[in-house]
Amino acid sequence: NAGVTQTPKFQVLKTGQSMTLQCAQDMNHEYMSWYRQDPGMGLRLIHYSVGAGITDQGEVPNGYNVSRSTTEDFPLRLLSAAPSQTSVYFCASSYGDGTGELFFGEGSRLTVL
């Protein structure tokens, strides 16, 4: 099992550019989520999904879109990048059966100039 795989690991964007962070898991997890991690602010939930075709907003959804067409994939789209979106992004998944443990990807470090 590869677990949760995120790509790219590093990305530099210019303000206004768009991009997609990819997340894939091979554990047949129903629940998937995206967090951003900023110094002193912990991990903040951007969007989450409880299954294919179902997504919902988290704490800081503005400027981001998600979709969940398959159980395995949960891409995060930045529509028009802003310097405030400079952060480390983590994708995390869980079985969704009440066991609760989140399995994180390695993270994607995004810099917006």
Next chain:
Amino acid sequence: GENVEQHPSTLSVQEGDSAVIKCTYSDSASNYFPWYKQELGKRPQLIIDIRSNVGEKKDQRIAVTLNKTAKHFSLHITETQPEDSAVYFCAASRGYQKVTFGTGTKLQVIP
């Protein structure tokens, strides 16, 4: 929505001493309280969790306590070792969805 506060933000202890990290939560319906450890440059990983029907849980040198009435929970690490140095995050949620994290505690264990 849920709000989780975590203290202290940094903590230095001598090797062999105990470390305690405290968190409070706002949503009385939250029933799942995990703790994650994040080593420098790595991903967060679950180290222990507790559910609202349990007051205390222990796993070797790590223990968590939960006070539902006061809406606070704590992580206790005994006999600290240098490899315990990391950032620790508490979190709370209703079930497994929308897990809300605290702001983290950077623990430094001094040899």
